[in-house]
Amino acid sequence: MSHTNIDIKKxxxxxxxxxxxxxxxxxxxxxxxxxxxxxxQVIDVIVDYYQNYNAxxxxxVHSLSQEATDAYEEAREKxxxxxxxxxxxxxxxxxxxxxxxxxxxxxxxxxxxxxDEVLVSALEHHxxxxxxxxxxxxxxAKLKVIPMTPQGELDKLAFAELFSENTKLVFVxxxxxxxxxVNPIQEIIAxxxxxxxxxxxxxxxxxxxxxxxxxxxxxxxxxxxxxxxCGPTGVGVLYGKxxxxxxxxxxxxxxxxxxxxxxxxxxxxxxxxxxEAGTPNICGGIAFGAALDYMNAIGFEAIAxxxxxxxxxxxxxLLEIEGLKIYGTSADKTAVISxxxxxxxxxxIGTIVDKLGVAVRTGHHCAQPIMDxxxxxxxxxxxxxxxNTKEEVDVLVESVKKAKMMxx
Amino acid sequence: MESIxxxxxxxxxxxxxxxxWMQRYEYMIELGKSxxxxxxxxxxxxxxxxxxxSKVWLHSKLDGNKVIFTADSDAIITxxxxxxxxxxxxxxxxxxxxxxxxxxxxxxxxxxxxxxTRANGLVSMVKQIKMYALAYQAKLN
Ligand SMILES: Cc1ncc(COP(=O)(O)O)c(C=O)c1O
Numbered sequence: 001m002s003h004t005n006i007d008i009k010k011x012x013x014x015x016x017x018x019x020x021x022x023x024x025x026x027x028x029x030x031x032x033x034x035x036x037x038x039x040x041q042v043i044d045v046i047v048d049y050y051q052n053y054n055a056x057x058x059x060x061v062h063s064l065s066q067e068a069t070d071a072y073e074e075a076r077e078k079x080x081x082x083x084x085x086x087x088x089x090x091x092x093x094x095x096x097x098x099x100x101x102x103x104x105x106x107x108x109x110x111x112x113x114x115x116d117e118v119l120v121s122a123l124e125h126h127x128x129x130x131x132x133x134x135x136x137x138x139x140x141a142k143l144k145v146i147p148m149t150p151q152g153e154l155d156k157l158a159f160a161e162l163f164s165e166n167t168k169l170v171f172v173x174x175x176x177x178x179x180x181x182v183n184p185i186q187e188i189i190a191x192x193x194x195x196x197x198x199x200x201x202x203x204x205x206x207x208x209x210x211x212x213x214x215x216x217x218x219x220x221x222x223x224x225x226x227x228x229x230c231g232p233t234g235v236g237v238l239y240g241k242x243x244x245x246x247x248x249x250x251x252x253x254x255x256x257x258x259x260x261x262x263x264x265x266x267x268x269x270x271x272x273x274x275x276e277a278g279t280p281n282i283c284g285g286i287a288f289g290a291a292l293d294y295m296n297a298i299g300f301e302a303i304a305x306x307x308x309x310x311x312x313x314x315x316x317x318l319l320e321i322e323g324l325k326i327y328g329t330s331a332d333k334t335a336v337i338s339x340x341x342x343x344x345x346x347x348x349i350g351t352i353v354d355k356l357g358v359a360v361r362t363g364h365h366c367a368q369p370i371m372d373x374x375x376x377x378x379x380x381x382x383x384x385x386x387x388n389t390k391e392e393v394d395v396l397v398e399s400v401k402k403a404k405m406m407x408x
Numbered sequence: 409m410e411s412i413x414x415x416x417x418x419x420x421x422x423x424x425x426x427x428x429w430m431q432r433y434e435y436m437i438e439l440g441k442s443x444x445x446x447x448x449x450x451x452x453x454x455x456x457x458x459x460x461x462s463k464v465w466l467h468s469k470l471d472g473n474k475v476i477f478t479a480d481s482d483a484i485i486t487x488x489x490x491x492x493x494x495x496x497x498x499x500x501x502x503x504x505x506x507x508x509x510x511x512x513x514x515x516x517x518x519x520x521x522x523x524x525t526r527a528n529g530l531v532s533m534v535k536q537i538k539m540y541a542l543a544y545q546a547k548l549n
Contacts, residue, residue, distance in 0.1 A: 345483035347461045355429055363461050
């Protein structure tokens with residue numbers, strides 16, 4: 001794959017973990033959709049923070065606090081630039097995608113009423129359906145589900161009909177974590193605009209592969225986690241249009257989010273602090289900025305091109321295995337292959353390939369409704385990143401063949 | 409019937425013949441395949457032990473003063489370990505079951521499968537076996 005602009009040898013050297021062994025075998029890490037690995041450049045930023053300027057932010061007059069605050073705010077600016085948000089205060093630091101979704105769902109519980117409708121897709125991470133169920137329970141709004149097709153795509157005919165004046169909020173992931181399908185979010189946003197509904201896009205799985213431009217998308221909210229984009233765990237970002245963020249009530253009470261406090265009345269701080277109660281993951285936020293720098297230096301176009309080649313190659317190779325079936329066959333998908341082998345439980349395959357050094361995810365991938373749709377207990381999911389190689393695909397394929405031999 | 413301790417030692421002996429994990433796993437898969445299936449009428453939700461990754465069904469009955477366990481799993485590797493556990497705990501008196509442990513699983517190099525974070529239903533199965541033993545113990549006395 002030398003025709004792409006990825007210098008794979010150089011890139012792999014950036015990730016110390018990739019040279020370790022697992023069960024005596026070289027690690028082949030293909031669980032990138034669960035969490036990505038961290039390059040030395042980001043690890044260095046984390047170490048530097050704790051060695052040189054660890055301090056609380058936005059409150060001290062002392063120099064360390066100022067340095068930490070500057071670095072944190074600089075990261076916010078990097079993230080704003082990356083997603084092309086209009087205003088810096090539209091970038092809210094969170095603990096991750098889940099937090100961002102809950103923050104929005106909670107805010108809407110005061111804005112919705114009986115008769116209103118919330119649309120979610122059948123391709124969601126099921127833990128992300130829960131906040132909407134809670135929202136609907138609280139507000140009396142109705143939850144409606146956009147169905148999927150056998151290819152693992154959202155059913156476009158069906159979704160057009162689900163929209164009405166009652167639709168107030170739409171929640172769809174940009175890319176499905178279980179199948180890798182890239183959803184037609186532009187069409188969904190356009191449809192929502194027609195009926196005046198707000199749209200929240202879960203970008204957790206898209207962010208490592210696709211650079212989203214929130215202004216071009218005209219999306220109301222977009223949420224991501226740093227740990228899927230070469231950053232640390234426990235930090236993420238909620239992008240929200242300023243008009244919306246001003247309208248939504250704060251999610252948590254605490255330090256940072258207040259302006260004036262007395263026992264009679266507290267006035268809230270302005271954006272983004274209104275949503276950033278308590279001491280945040282300062283180092284994590286700074287490292288998130290560094291992770292985006294790292295990925296942008298490689299370039300998302302080069303990444304997408306390289307990963308597409310890997311996906312194509314892996315799909316071809318895996319399909320040569322008799323009895324292997326791939327779930328999620330959309331032409332538009334990221335480098336994720338969810339599969340099963342006829343008559344073999346995915347857990348068994350995952351266990352054997354792990355013994356051979358290959359890390360894949362097995363199970364329902366928190367997407368039980370999708371598994372129910374296909375009537376399977378789960379799948380084996382191999383998810384690729386720009387630091388994976390064709391040789392690793394070969395190891396995966398050989399391992400799956402060996403597992404099949406042992407298990408059938 | 410042999411004591412649980414003897415049975416477990418036997419199992420450890422059998423596994424010690426294998427040179428590498430592949431052989432151990434192949435043997436375990438064989439054991440899984442030869443496990444007498446739980447009777448269809450007992451392969452029901454009531455007897456289901458939910459693991460996130462694989463399912464285990466466990467049924468028990470009292471035969472005289474011995475507890476008989478039958479079990480099944482939808483994943484073959486889990487089933488292999490189920491077979492080993494059944495061999496060690498079935499047809500034993502409740503007190504003996506209560507007094508026994510599962511340390512032999514470590515000795516045969518399958519420790520990771522009995523980890524509480526593995527979510528394959530096996531840890532809950534061992535707990536359930538003990539619960540049944542406790543219940544039968546109370547019934548017998
Ligand atoms: C589509 C999607 N949404 C949300 C999440 C949850 O992300 P986090 O655990 O970082 O909050 C994930 C991660 O698994 C995901 O894949």
